[in-house]
Amino acid sequence: MLNKTKAAFNTFLTLGVHRGRTPEVNRQIFVINLFSIVGLCIVSALALSAYIRQEFVLAVVLTASSIAMYISHRLVEVTKPFTGYRVAGNFLLYCLMLLMAFLVVTGGRENTGPLWIFLVPPVALFFGGLKKGLRDIGLFTSVIFILLFLLPDTIALTQYSYGFKSRLLLSFLTLTFLAGFYEYSRSESYKRMKQLSDEFERQARSDSLTKLPNRRSMREHLDYEFSRSQRAKQTMSVMLCDIDHFKSINDEHGHDGGDYTLIELSQLFRDTLRKQDIVARWGGEEFIFLLPETNQHDAYILAEKLRKRVENYGFKYKGTPFTLTVSIGIAEVEHHLSVDKAISLADHFMYQAKREGRNKTLPIF
Numbered sequence: 001m002l003n004k005t006k007a008a009f010n011t012f013l014t015l016g017v018h019r020g021r022t023p024e025v026n027r028q029i030f031v032i033n034l035f036s037i038v039g040l041c042i043v044s045a046l047a048l049s050a051y052i053r054q055e056f057v058l059a060v061v062l063t064a065s066s067i068a069m070y071i072s073h074r075l076v077e078v079t080k081p082f083t084g085y086r087v088a089g090n091f092l093l094y095c096l097m098l099l100m101a102f103l104v105v106t107g108g109r110e111n112t113g114p115l116w117i118f119l120v121p122p123v124a125l126f127f128g129g130l131k132k133g134l135r136d137i138g139l140f141t142s143v144i145f146i147l148l149f150l151l152p153d154t155i156a157l158t159q160y161s162y163g164f165k166s167r168l169l170l171s172f173l174t175l176t177f178l179a180g181f182y183e184y185s186r187s188e189s190y191k192r193m194k195q196l197s198d199e200f201e202r203q204a205r206s207d208s209l210t211k212l213p214n215r216r217s218m219r220e221h222l223d224y225e226f227s228r229s230q231r232a233k234q235t236m237s238v239m240l241c242d243i244d245h246f247k248s249i250n251d252e253h254g255h256d257g258g259d260y261t262l263i264e265l266s267q268l269f270r271d272t273l274r275k276q277d278i279v280a281r282w283g284g285e286e287f288i289f290l291l292p293e294t295n296q297h298d299a300y301i302l303a304e305k306l307r308k309r310v311e312n313y314g315f316k317y318k319g320t321p322f323t324l325t326v327s328i329g330i331a332e333v334e335h336h337l338s339v340d341k342a343i344s345l346a347d348h349f350m351y352q353a354k355r356e357g358r359n360k361t362l363p364i365f
């Protein structure tokens, strides 16, 4: 029984929360649901007590509000999948504001109704963010000001002293300022954290020297493209490319000269490839190419184009020109051949190209 209640409560709170959404949006949806259920319980209890005291107008308004809170919870799910939470948040906020205005006009129970208006600033800022939240609070403050100070006595359903009204508004504005400042600091820290986490994520996936995707990132691309090509029954190819005699570049131009060569070569590869092709740094002076929708014949044409461009490229480090060549191995990822097997095959051909004199692409198609 307890477990069932817990599960139902959990389902209520997580309605509309999806993995595909950002944590910020999921948190907002969670709070909308939490606010709906807490509001629903409190307002229903107040409605019941108003019925018992035979204050029927208040009881009906509170019942309507609790129904509105339940509707807002359902809106998270039934309106557009990715914007429904905004509709639900707005609906909930405007219903809350209407209820607060009603409590201010009527005084609620023993003229304590206006005390509830302090709920508005945190809810408005949380649901709408800083800008929209402040706009909504501004609108609400104007309405409350009119109701408290400008409504003719003949229409007002209750009376408050001038001191109470002015202090109520002043404390409401103070709370708005503090809640606004809190929301501002919270969203700034969230933005900063998001920037840092995106930066860490980018760094974890790219090679710090060449800025090409690293081995880990390439593995993900390979797995994704392999399953995509399997589904679409398309071919894809992989190529491994190793710089010839790279050790001698390091020996002649120093380690920095070697690094310059790797950076320059990476740019040359990037400039030569089509948009959907991916090149990554696979190891020291070894690069891997992923060529979606490309058979081994087309891969060979591309490999030769790359090889010739490298051979004819004018490398120059600290004023000293030098030339460079690469050896390339190709393998088509056939349906019965796993990506790992294709990479081993490409590796095998690349070393064969080295043995056969370097500056070569194998196999020849």
Ligand SMILES: Nc1nc2c(ncn2[C@@H]2O[C@H](COP(=O)(O)OP(=O)(O)OP(=O)(O)O)[C@@H](O)[C@H]2O)c(=O)[nH]1
Pocket: 209, 242, 243, 244, 245, 246, 247, 248, 250, 254, 255, 256, 257, 258, 259, 262, 283, 284, 285, 354, 358
């Ligand atoms: N500057 C620099 N050198 C690197 C980097 N990673 C690997 N190397 C160097 O690459 C060289 C690779 O040497 P070898 O494995 O003997 O291969 P090679 O000289 O290219 O000869 P072949 O592959 O047989 O043509 C070594 O000197 C490594 O120190 C790097 O990030 N920067």
